[in-house]
Amino acid sequence: DTRVQFYACILYPPSITHHSPLRRHTTMQPTPTIRRRTPQSKRVRSGLLCHASSNTSQNGEDGIIRRIFELLPHLADRTCVDVGAWDGRHLSNTFSLLFGQGDDDDEGGERSCWKGVLIEADPLKFQQLQALHAVTDNICICAAVSCQVGSPRSLRRLLSSVGGENGSSAEALEGSSLSVDSCNSSRKKHWRLEQDFDFLCIDVDGIDYWLLHDLLGADDDGIEEYPNDASNNKQPRNTRLCSYRPLVICIEFNPTMPMDLIYIQPRCDSIRHGSSLSALVELANSFDYVLVETTVFNAFFVQRNLYEEYLKEEVPDTSIEALHEVTMGTQLYQLYDGTIKLWGCKKMLWHGLPLDETKMQMLTAEERQFPFAPDDSGGDGSIKNNSAQDFEIAESAIDMSPYCKQTAYYLDYRITTQQQLKAECFTKLNETLHRDGFALVRGTNISSSLCNSALKAAKTFLHDVDESVRRCCLTTDRARRGYSPISTENFASLIGEKGPNDLVKKFRIGPEQVDGGEENEQKCLSSLHQPNAWPNEEVWDQSAEFRSTIEQYYNELRVAADCVLRAICDGILAENADLANSLKVVTESTCGVSEKAVDANNHGANHTSILTLLGYQPGSRHKKGSKGFMNPLVAAHTDVGMITVLLFDDGKCASLQRCASSTAEGEVDVTWADVKLPSSKYLEGGNDPVFVANVGDCMSELTGGHLRSTLHRVIPCPSASKGNVDNIVRTSLGMFVGVDQAAQLALPNGEVLSYEEWRRRRIARALDVIKK
Numbered sequence: 001d002t003r004v005q006f007y008a009c010i011l012y013p014p015s016i017t018h019h020s021p022l023r024r025h026t027t028m029q030p031t032p033t034i035r036r037r038t039p040q041s042k043r044v045r046s047g048l049l050c051h052a053s054s055n056t057s058q059n060g061e062d063g064i065i066r067r068i069f070e071l072l073p074h075l076a077d078r079t080c081v082d083v084g085a086w087d088g089r090h091l092s093n094t095f096s097l098l099f100g101q102g103d104d105d106d107e108g109g110e111r112s113c114w115k116g117v118l119i120e121a122d123p124l125k126f127q128q129l130q131a132l133h134a135v136t137d138n139i140c141i142c143a144a145v146s147c148q149v150g151s152p153r154s155l156r157r158l159l160s161s162v163g164g165e166n167g168s169s170a171e172a173l174e175g176s177s178l179s180v181d182s183c184n185s186s187r188k189k190h191w192r193l194e195q196d197f198d199f200l201c202i203d204v205d206g207i208d209y210w211l212l213h214d215l216l217g218a219d220d221d222g223i224e225e226y227p228n229d230a231s232n233n234k235q236p237r238n239t240r241l242c243s244y245r246p247l248v249i250c251i252e253f254n255p256t257m258p259m260d261l262i263y264i265q266p267r268c269d270s271i272r273h274g275s276s277l278s279a280l281v282e283l284a285n286s287f288d289y290v291l292v293e294t295t296v297f298n299a300f301f302v303q304r305n306l307y308e309e310y311l312k313e314e315v316p317d318t319s320i321e322a323l324h325e326v327t328m329g330t331q332l333y334q335l336y337d338g339t340i341k342l343w344g345c346k347k348m349l350w351h352g353l354p355l356d357e358t359k360m361q362m363l364t365a366e367e368r369q370f371p372f373a374p375d376d377s378g379g380d381g382s383i384k385n386n387s388a389q390d391f392e393i394a395e396s397a398i399d400m401s402p403y404c405k406q407t408a409y410y411l412d413y414r415i416t417t418q419q420q421l422k423a424e425c426f427t428k429l430n431e432t433l434h435r436d437g438f439a440l441v442r443g444t445n446i447s448s449s450l451c452n453s454a455l456k457a458a459k460t461f462l463h464d465v466d467e468s469v470r471r472c473c474l475t476t477d478r479a480r481r482g483y484s485p486i487s488t489e490n491f492a493s494l495i496g497e498k499g500p501n502d503l504v505k506k507f508r509i510g511p512e513q514v515d516g517g518e519e520n521e522q523k524c525l526s527s528l529h530q531p532n533a534w535p536n537e538e539v540w541d542q543s544a545e546f547r548s549t550i551e552q553y554y555n556e557l558r559v560a561a562d563c564v565l566r567a568i569c570d571g572i573l574a575e576n577a578d579l580a581n582s583l584k585v586v587t588e589s590t591c592g593v594s595e596k597a598v599d600a601n602n603h604g605a606n607h608t609s610i611l612t613l614l615g616y617q618p619g620s621r622h623k624k625g626s627k628g629f630m631n632p633l634v635a636a637h638t639d640v641g642m643i644t645v646l647l648f649d650d651g652k653c654a655s656l657q658r659c660a661s662s663t664a665e666g667e668v669d670v671t672w673a674d675v676k677l678p679s680s681k682y683l684e685g686g687n688d689p690v691f692v693a694n695v696g697d698c699m700s701e702l703t704g705g706h707l708r709s710t711l712h713r714v715i716p717c718p719s720a721s722k723g724n725v726d727n728i729v730r731t732s733l734g735m736f737v738g739v740d741q742a743a744q745l746a747l748p749n750g751e752v753l754s755y756e757e758w759r760r761r762r763i764a765r766a767l768d769v770i771k772k
């Protein structure tokens with residue numbers, strides 16, 4: 001039974017090490033170690049819990065209930081009341097009693113000895129409930145039970161209407177909008193609900209505490225107070241309604257509440273908080289009931305005298321600690337510097353949303369300092385600040401693991417499915433892209449050491465070696481492969497503007513051939529598939545190492561970038577199913593991406609993704625008084641393809657900026673926001689790498705503009721480029737994701753053309769600008 005297994009893994013949570021990205025640590029970087037110790041539990045598992053099993057119940061309740069009644073004296077007839085009965089079957093704790101199922105000894109042939117009253121507020125579910133019980137003597141009532149004092153829909157009044165002298169008393173139900181199915185049914189045998197009926201089950205997701213309180217409760221609540229309705233000529237009456245004393249009670253509590261919390265939700269029908277287990281235990285004890293077991297959501301109580309006589313041996317310790325363990329709890333703790341940390345269940349149980357630590361902070365990253373630290377803390381106080389900022393940036397990045405990793409350890413308490421995690425991921429990603437046009441992503445499954453090596457290799461090639469090394473692999477075709485020297489490209493043209501050439505050196509690699517054998521060889525000559533141009537080993541002795549590092553980074557990042565693209569796509573489709581046709585080209589290109597996340601060779605073989613290494617250094621635009629002072633190093637532009645996934649180092653001479661104004665493209669007063677990544681130190685510390693992701697023109701067009709391709713640029717930073725800053729030059733690695741060149745794009749405007757044609761048209765427009 002999968003439910004029992006599910007139940008077992010909640011009650012016996014595996015010793016989860018929370019594989020947070022912060023886990024890998026070295027002595028270089030002050031990263032915390034965060035793991036989960038399996039605490040010593042006082043929870044007793046030898047009692048009724050041994051009998052937990054589910055036929056229709058959610059977490060083993062069926063078996064526990066059966067065991068309790070096995071221990072109590074045998075009776076030929078038993079009665080139960082189920083408040084919040086739903087359709088009578090789904091997650092029901094009374095179905096197995098009433099229909100005699102799940103009873104191994106019973107072979108299903110014998111009739112159940114149980115009769116019941118089933119109450120359900122939802123009219124549609126009630127219909128199903130009624131149909132289920134049509135040929136039984138069970139009584140179904142459609143009513144939203146109320147905890148308002150004097151309400152005609154109080155549980156006590158509803159139950160008192162069952163089996164009055166003339167069967168169900170229609171009179172007692174007057175003035176309330178509810179229906180009892182047995183009223184006019186001649187086929188049903190009328191029966192009376194005794195005060196000490198056998199089993200009460202309450203599950204109404206809110207006022208459960210008050211329903212129990214009022215049913216067992218003080219006499220006052222039993223006084224019938226009909227409103228004095230003059231038009232009806234009805235006199236207020238004082239009729240004492242009996243209180244009830246069921247032998248056994250099963251009632252739902254809020255499983256996120258700590259064991260030492262007594263939380264009683266307000267006495268109000270429309271409020272849905274739930275109450276804590278401790279509150280229910282206090283209430284039950286006050287009416288001489290004893291807690292005998294709990295499951296994830298439900299508590300079981302038995303009359304004290306029955307407990308003493310029949311259950312004490314099986315359940316010797318009735319303390320909450322012995323009978324419960326909070327498995328859905330969420331805790332906060334504080335670090336000395338004022339960081340608020342989250343622990344335990346990191347998801348909103350009833351909304352399915354992740355709990356976001358970054359939204360729970362009281363202090364900004366800069367404000368987080370220990371207030372009592374000695375003034376001279378041994379030097380550079382800014383080091384701490386920087387790393388705090390790095391963590392802040394990293395934590396704001398969207399965790400792509402549901403798309404990029406295959407492991408299951410991030411399934412919090414195993415309640416969340418992979419699909420739910422993916423949904424959380426794409427929702428957050430697309431929200432961020434909507435808001436900022438850019439997003440930071442982590443959890444890509446790419447190691448920090450690969451990122452480091454790739455950045456270092458790129459920096460060496462673009463900045464340290466002699467220009468002759470770079471020139472030996474000069475690009476031959478429109479800057480698609482190999483080296484493209486400084487001031488040879490013009491990104492302003494990409495948005496149809498005339499401007500000076502960009503001051504950046506580039507080196508590009510991409511896919512070399514199309515999958516599919518010899519007949520496709522022709523295609524290899526297309527602009528998107530051609531041989532890469534690597535520096536000659538005779539010219540540069542580190543050439544082979546450079547090549548293997550960059551190739552490895554390319555292979556792994558291309559797959560990760562496909563995962564990001566897939567997530568964006570899933571997010572768009574979740575909201576706009578009608579874009580499925582337009583986005584088919586992307587879903588097909590990224591198909592299998594999560595199944596084979598680490599298999600670089602095995603999917604998307606016909607992709608056209610290009611990796612560009614970019615090198616920036618101080619030059620004329622950094623010099624005050626020079627003509628081009630403060631002109632962008634890369635002019636404002638939008639990226640052309642599907643998406644871009646970018647990584648860059650600490651180099652201080654240049655800064656990436658995204659357009660941050662909501663004003664339409666082309667308007668004069670554009671405001672710019674810096675796009676920041678955690679520092680290189682953070683990456684060198686072995687932490688999970690963070691990348692920048694943004695949407696390109698083609699993807700934007702395919703989504704009918706749902707996601708925009710945001711304007712961005714790289715500007716010079718003159719002040720940071722002077723003095724003895726050791727990291728002045730800046731290196732970045734841009735992965736420009738493209739799909740199969742032959743893939744047919746079905747644009748939302750109805751036009752159909754291949755990806756290659758689309759690109760050619762896009763670039764031709766830009767070239768026109770340059771020619772003019």
Ligand SMILES: O=C(O)CCC(=O)C(=O)O
Binds near residue numbers: 614646648
């Ligand atoms: O180097 C960077 O940070 C961004 C470069 C860029 O936007 C591009 O090459 O498209």
Ligand SMILES: [Fe+2]
Binds near residue numbers: 637712
């Ligand atoms: Fe760009």
